[in-house]
Amino acid sequence: xxxxxxxxxxxxxxxxxxLPRALPLLYLAHRRMPQWLIEWLGLIPVAIxxxxxxxxxxxxxxxxxxxxxxxxLLVAVPTLLFAVKTxxxxxTVLVGMVLYWVGGMMI
Amino acid sequence: xxxxxxxxxxxRQGAATAWPICLGxxxxxxxxxxxxxxxxxxxxxxxxxxxxxxxxxxxxxxVAMLSAGASAPAIILTTFFINLRHVLMSSAxxxxxxxxxxxxxxxxxxGITDESFAxxxxxxxxxxxxxxxxxxxxxxxxxxxxxxxxxxxxxxxFVPQGAMGIDYALxxxxxxxxxxxxxxxxxxxxxxxxxxxxVAWYVMIPGNSYIVGASMSAATAGYLLKRRxxxxx
Numbered sequence: 001x002x003x004x005x006x007x008x009x010x011x012x013x014x015x016x017x018x019l020p021r022a023l024p025l026l027y028l029a030h031r032r033m034p035q036w037l038i039e040w041l042g043l044i045p046v047a048i049x050x051x052x053x054x055x056x057x058x059x060x061x062x063x064x065x066x067x068x069x070x071x072x073l074l075v076a077v078p079t080l081l082f083a084v085k086t087x088x089x090x091x092t093v094l095v096g097m098v099l100y101w102v103g104g105m106m107i
Numbered sequence: 108x109x110x111x112x113x114x115x116x117x118x119r120q121g122a123a124t125a126w127p128i129c130l131g132x133x134x135x136x137x138x139x140x141x142x143x144x145x146x147x148x149x150x151x152x153x154x155x156x157x158x159x160x161x162x163x164x165x166x167x168x169x170v171a172m173l174s175a176g177a178s179a180p181a182i183i184l185t186t187f188f189i190n191l192r193h194v195l196m197s198s199a200x201x202x203x204x205x206x207x208x209x210x211x212x213x214x215x216x217x218g219i220t221d222e223s224f225a226x227x228x229x230x231x232x233x234x235x236x237x238x239x240x241x242x243x244x245x246x247x248x249x250x251x252x253x254x255x256x257x258x259x260x261x262x263x264x265f266v267p268q269g270a271m272g273i274d275y276a277l278x279x280x281x282x283x284x285x286x287x288x289x290x291x292x293x294x295x296x297x298x299x300x301x302x303x304x305x306v307a308w309y310v311m312i313p314g315n316s317y318i319v320g321a322s323m324s325a326a327t328a329g330y331l332l333k334r335r336x337x338x339x340x
Binding site: 001003005006007008009010011012013014016017018020021022023024025026027028029030033036038039040041042043044045046047048049050051052053054055056057058059064065066072075076079080083084087088089090091092093094095096097098099100101102104 | 127131155160162169173179180183184186191192193195198202204205207209216217219221225229271275276277278280282284287289294297301302309310313317318327329330333
């Protein structure tokens with residue numbers, strides 16, 4: 001692919017990524033938001049993070065079926081406890097990586 | 108306190124929140140760079156992609172689709188659907204950025220990712236946060252991402268597969284960010300429901316509608332539950 005091919009592809013991808021990030025904010029930041037919307041949006045972070053991480057722990061990506069007992073899940077338990085106890089994101093990332101690395105060598 | 112000291116504080120606090128994200132982005136970016144290099148994508152194209160798109164999962168899928176010979180419109184359409192979840196994050200951030208100038212918001216929006224969103228929302232909720240610190244977080248994370256992906260294309264071939272638990276960096280980051288959101292029963296229930304719905308949706312419906320579908324359903328259920336509890340009080 002040439003420079004121009006890449007430029008068109010990435011500019012297109014950039015546009016369809018940027019617009020969903022920008023338009024709601026540009027619109028809603030200058031409107032009075034109803035109380036129910038504010039409260040509903042307050043639950044979005046926890047819901048979206050859970051929805052993102054759960055299939056990584058409880059499902060097999062290739063076969064796309066439920067898989068219990070994955071190493072990802074076993075490591076997630078102490079990692080999550082560490083996060084709740086210490087509230088350190090950097091520490092949590094490191095603990096998760098080390099446990100996964102060590103766990104992978106033991107299995 | 109003078110202006111200089113203010114600016115320095117701003118960067119110090121922004122960096123304190125951003126560094127774990129950068130730490131998590133590094134192995135991910137490295138992995139992306141390695142894959143891109145194997146797919147024959149030059150480093151300057153990877154840099155261009157990380158600057159113009161700045162969306163990890165979409166970039167991974169783009170590399171995979173390019174190696175499979177997919178067309179540009181197909182890749183762009185896929186990117187659109189993968190990144191639609193940011194509509195929810197952008198809306199949720201609007202609660203904390205009321206009345207802020209459109210020019211600032213236009214720049215800020217560029218850096219809304221799963222990770223910067225979650226980190227900034229946690230800080231905003233705790234109250235000691237403002238839009239400039241949030242912007243510093245977004246841009247530090249962005250810089251780390253661009254550097255890591257380019258670095259990966261250049262030296263990635265020397266990194267052994269699975270070294271140092273690299274594959275767990277994103278999961279670990281999500282778990283940490285999730286833990287910070289668990290404040291009170293309603294949030295815990297919403298999270299559990301989102302997890303269950305997401306796995307069920309993921310297994311039954313192809314594609315990635317499970318992210319937006321499960322999180323909107325769980326947030327709605329959590330909201331209704333909260334309203335009912337308040338009414339009964």
